[in-house]
Amino acid sequence: MTSPDIAIIGGGNAALCAAITAVEAGARVLILETAPKSYRGGNSRHTRNFRCMHHGPLGPLVDSYTEEEYLADLMKVTGGKTDEGLARLAIRTSEECLPWMEEHGVRFQPSLSGTLSLARTNAFFLGGGKSLVNAYYRTAEKLGVQVEYEAAVTHLELDEDRVTRIDYTQNGQMHTIAPKSVVVASGGFQADTDWLARAWGPAAKNFLIRGTPYNRGVVLADLLDQGIEQVGDPTQCHAVAIDGRAPKFDGGIVTRLDCVPFSIVVNKDAQRFYDEGEDVWPKRYAIWGRLVAAQPDQVGYVIIDAKSLELFMPSVFPPIKADTLEELADKMGLPADALVQTVSEFNDACGDTSGFHPTELDGVTTTGLNPPKTNWARPITEPPFYGYSLRTGVTFTYLGLKVDEHAQCSVGNRPVTNLWAAGETMAGSILGQGYLAGFGMTIGTVFGRIAGKEAAAHANSN
Amino acid sequence: MQIQTDFLEEARRQAEICNACRYCEGYCSVFPALHAERAFSDGDLTQLANLCHNCRGCYYACQYTAPHEFDLNLPQALANVRQDSWEELAFPRAAGKAFQKNGVLIAIVTVIGFALLFWAARALSSAGGEGFYAVLSHNAMVAIFLPAFLFPLFSIAVSLRRYWRRVDAGPFEPAHLVKALKQAANMRNLKGGHGDGCNFEDEDRFTHARRAVHQAVMYGFLLCFASTSVATVMHYVFNMPAPYGLLSLPKLLGVSGGLLLVVGCFEMIRLKLRSDRSLGATAAFGGEMAFVGLLGFVGFSGLALYALGQTTVMPTLLAIHLGAVLAFFLLTPFSKMAHGFYRLAALTAEAGRKG
Ligand SMILES: Cc1cc2nc3c(=O)[nH]c(=O)nc-3n(C[C@H](O)[C@H](O)[C@H](O)COP(=O)(O)OP(=O)(O)OC[C@H]3O[C@@H](n4cnc5c(N)ncnc54)[C@H](O)[C@@H]3O)c2cc1C
Ligand code: SF4
Numbered sequence: 084m085t086s087p088d089i090a091i092i093g094g095g096n097a098a099l100c101a102a103i104t105a106v107e108a109g110a111r112v113l114i115l116e117t118a119p120k121s122y123r124g125g126n127s128r129h130t131r132n133f134r135c136m137h138h139g140p141l142g143p144l145v146d147s148y149t150e151e152e153y154l155a156d157l158m159k160v161t162g163g164k165t166d167e168g169l170a171r172l173a174i175r176t177s178e179e180c181l182p183w184m185e186e187h188g189v190r191f192q193p194s195l196s197g198t199l200s201l202a203r204t205n206a207f208f209l210g211g212g213k214s215l216v217n218a219y220y221r222t223a224e225k226l227g228v229q230v231e232y233e234a235a236v237t238h239l240e241l242d243e244d245r246v247t248r249i250d251y252t253q254n255g256q257m258h259t260i261a262p263k264s265v266v267v268a269s270g271g272f273q274a275d276t277d278w279l280a281r282a283w284g285p286a287a288k289n290f291l292i293r294g295t296p297y298n299r300g301v302v303l304a305d306l307l308d309q310g311i312e313q314v315g316d317p318t319q320c321h322a323v324a325i326d327g328r329a330p331k332f333d334g335g336i337v338t339r340l341d342c343v344p345f346s347i348v349v350n351k352d353a354q355r356f357y358d359e360g361e362d363v364w365p366k367r368y369a370i371w372g373r374l375v376a377a378q379p380d381q382v383g384y385v386i387i388d389a390k391s392l393e394l395f396m397p398s399v400f401p402p403i404k405a406d407t408l409e410e411l412a413d414k415m416g417l418p419a420d421a422l423v424q425t426v427s428e429f430n431d432a433c434g435d436t437s438g439f440h441p442t443e444l445d446g447v448t449t450t451g452l453n454p455p456k457t458n459w460a461r462p463i464t465e466p467p468f469y470g471y472s473l474r475t476g477v478t479f480t481y482l483g484l485k486v487d488e489h490a491q492c493s494v495g496n497r498p499v500t501n502l503w504a505a506g507e508t509m510a511g512s513i514l515g516q517g518y519l520a521g522f523g524m525t526i527g528t529v530f531g532r533i534a535g536k537e538a539a540a541h542a543n544s545n
Numbered sequence: 546m547q548i549q550t551d552f553l554e555e556a557r558r559q560a561e562i563c564n565a566c567r568y569c570e571g572y573c574s575v576f577p578a579l580h581a582e583r584a585f586s587d588g589d590l591t592q593l594a595n596l597c598h599n600c601r602g603c604y605y606a607c608q609y610t611a612p613h614e615f616d617l618n619l620p621q622a623l624a625n626v627r628q629d630s631w632e633e634l635a636f637p638r639a640a641g642k643a644f645q646k647n648g649v650l651i652a653i654v655t656v657i658g659f660a661l662l663f664w665a666a667r668a669l670s671s672a673g674g675e676g677f678y679a680v681l682s683h684n685a686m687v688a689i690f691l692p693a694f695l696f697p698l699f700s701i702a703v704s705l706r707r708y709w710r711r712v713d714a715g716p717f718e719p720a721h722l723v724k725a726l727k728q729a730a731n732m733r734n735l736k737g738g739h740g741d742g743c744n745f746e747d748e749d750r751f752t753h754a755r756r757a758v759h760q761a762v763m764y765g766f767l768l769c770f771a772s773t774s775v776a777t778v779m780h781y782v783f784n785m786p787a788p789y790g791l792l793s794l795p796k797l798l799g800v801s802g803g804l805l806l807v808v809g810c811f812e813m814i815r816l817k818l819r820s821d822r823s824l825g826a827t828a829a830f831g832g833e834m835a836f837v838g839l840l841g842f843v844g845f846s847g848l849a850l851y852a853l854g855q856t857t858v859m860p861t862l863l864a865i866h867l868g869a870v871l872a873f874f875l876l877t878p879f880s881k882m883a884h885g886f887y888r889l890a891a892l893t894a895e896a897g898r899k900g
């Protein structure tokens with residue numbers, strides 16, 4: 084293909100939804116994906132579900148989930164920092180997306196074990212996000228979309244209100260193309276830890292990146308440098324506390340730890356720093372990423388005893404195990420005396436535990452302890468003792484391209500006539516902070532389809 | 546009884562990752578069984594391995610396959626454990642070890658089968674017999690094939706008992722077997738969790754090819770087997786010895802079964818050649834192919850015999866066909882053929898576990 088009608092930058096969910104929509108509208112479409120084929124699909128390959136509004140049962144979803152309820156859920160997690168117009172657009176359109184996804188090869192399944200609370204609101208992909216990505220690539224290629232892997236876009240040339248060319252490198256060679264329309268769907272910048280460190284401070288060097296190493300924000304930075312309208316706070320990122328032994332990149336879902344509510348969490352000085360019993364997963368899951376980030380060396384340690392071991396989803400790496408707290412402290416590199424003292428203070432503050440209930444806020448609390456543990460507070464007494472280290476795992480960043488309801492980017496006060504953005508790279512237009520499980524795929528699907536449609540309409544009329 | 550520990554260790558490592566992930570839960574019966582455990586004993590892994598039918602859905606869907614450092618390849622890990630379990634549980638064990646992975650040995654046994662039958666035809670031909678029995682007397686056939694049929698049955702019974710113990714299954718209940726048979730009859734699991742089939746011959750594309758081909762082989766084989774059984778009943782109960790006419794039950798069953806078997810085996814070989822070998826037990830590839838070839842050849846020589854039964858090549862063809870059948874029977878417990886029995890046992894045990 085010399086110059087396609089439409090170039091789509093990125094190879095994840097948003098890019099694929101845009102590509103499929105555009106090619107179905109009759110345009111010649113090229114996908115430029117910086118990852119090799121084996122790693123295609125960005126963070127989308129790590130996902131598992133899609134949050135979807137529905138009036139009555141839809142696909143795997145039971146009951147109904149209304150626009151107002153969905154919006155209220157979103158407002159709660161973002162503390163109101165939400166663009167309501169765009170949020171409503173995403174929510175409302177999600178309902179027609181689910182059958183569209185099925186028509187284009189995505190398969191759903193009933194909620195996974197351990198996530199039954201989401202059966203009404205979230206549709207789970209059979210096989211997870213990579214199977215969704217595979218299905219979309221199959222569909223796109225069958226429809227005639229051309230896909231280039233290991234094609235790293237380095238620059239978009241902006242001439243006033245138009246993108247005139249795209250530069251990318253592939254196999255060490257520079258290429259330049261001049262498509263009529265461009266869709267940016269290349270995610271956030273979280274994999275560029277230098278950038279994270281500039282935004283967050285040096286502590287960010289110790290963060291782990293839960294998803295793809297390829298979302299380095301190259302295109303985002305390039306466009307922001309040229310004055311494309313930006314949105315979102317660069318210091319904001321979605322982060323959770325994950326297993327400290329996880330790989331630097333791409334550890335994905337398996338590195339999560341669900342044991343915090345049944346534990347005490349200490350820092351490297353063996354001191355507690357927050358109420359571990361504040362709320363049930365997944366609501367409070369996200370705050371621990373920030374809490375751990377604020378501790379010395381950005382690390383935390385979860386301590387549990389034998390009676391709690393089977394109360395949470397199994398971890399990908401086995402816990403560190405010891406017959407005594409001293410031995411556990413030794414194995415984990417914690418000061419033994421301090422750990423023993425912290426645990427015994429905690430144990431002394433525990434009271435009646437007969438009301439303990441692992442899946443509800445049970446009100447089994449400590450008394451006279453600072454910080455308190457307000458639920459599931461049972462003394463840590465039964466050997467063997469187990470421990471995990473915790474680190475901050477970044478899911479995505481919020482800084483992005485500002486778009487309107489047509490997914491179109493702007494420069495100054497004018498729209499860029501041939502530039503659209505979809506997915507994580509523009510999610511900040513909707514979410515200012517916080518995150519609602521399954522909403523990332525909703526944003527990517529809804530705005531990917533809008534961007535594809537608009538880009539094709541522009542290409543077809545020029 | 547020690548399955549190679551490195552295979553077990555590798556399967557355990559991967560099962561633990563899957564247990565923290567669960568994305569593949571809907572693909573097959575392996576995952577619900579896997580997620581019911583927190584730790585995996587050797588018996589658990591053997592059971593999981595025999596529940597897996599190598600559809601590869603979980604490989605292509607996995608975000609952790611190489612070059613990712615977690616290096617997931619569950620279809621291969623389970624195939625290795627499964628293959629090893631068939632060797633270790635075989636009776637006699639040495640035969641399992643010898644034949645499972647060795648296509649050349651399978652071919653040699655087949656040739657020995659031919660030779661034996663040629664010799665028998667020459668030495669034991671009966672003047673009085675009609676049709677095939679003119680080549681080899683009925684009694685001679687029985688003398689060769691009855692033990693060749695009973696021994697594999699006995700051997701498999703011993704193996705299944707060993708299997709039952711190894712996976713620590715509860716008391717046997719017929720209701721569980723019925724449930725397992727139903728699942729096997731339509732190969733429910735081969736449809737994938739979504740009914741689109743499995744990934745086999747074309748990377749992540751879902752097709753029904755493998756299921757269709759496997760159905761052809763299985764039903765082809767069962768029809769041929771039914772043909773022989775019906776003929777036996779006709780011979781002994783109704784005193785109606787062979788040869789049988791064109792529209793007789795044994796012929797109808799045998800010809801349709803033979804056709805299915807030949808087409809099925811041929812297509813199965815083609816699919817296997819197109820598939821990615823590194824997602825199965827690579828060491829057993831030759832053995833599997835040889836076995837499928839032998840099975841297809843049994844069907845083919847049977848059809849040839851049917852077509853040319855009235856000609857002068859009949860005695861040669863008969864010896865070749867019966868030689869192949871003999872090799873097939875004797876190798877059943879020690880070849881890929883055994884998988885059907887183990888799989889049924891695994892499904893039965895699983896039905897029992899679920900209560
Ligand atoms: C572990 C994990 C689990 C998650 N689970 C869920 C979930 O269950 N549900 C949900 O809704 N959300 C989930 N999310 C969030 C979700 O992944 C994102 O919101 C969504 O995938 C974003 O899709 P996208 O297409 O915008 O970006 P991505 O899927 O990340 O795609 C970006 C693409 O751009 C490519 N790219 C980057 N730079 C360049 C360049 N310079 N040139 C060319 N290509 C480039 C990348 O290689 C990649 O293919 C999860 C995230 C993580 C990390
Ligand atoms: S095979 Fe991969 S995607 Fe599937 S459950 Fe296991 S780890 Fe998860």
Ligand code: SF4
Nearest residue numbers: 573597598600601603
């Ligand atoms: S290969 Fe198929 S049958 Fe085997 S575990 Fe994976 S999905 Fe299940």
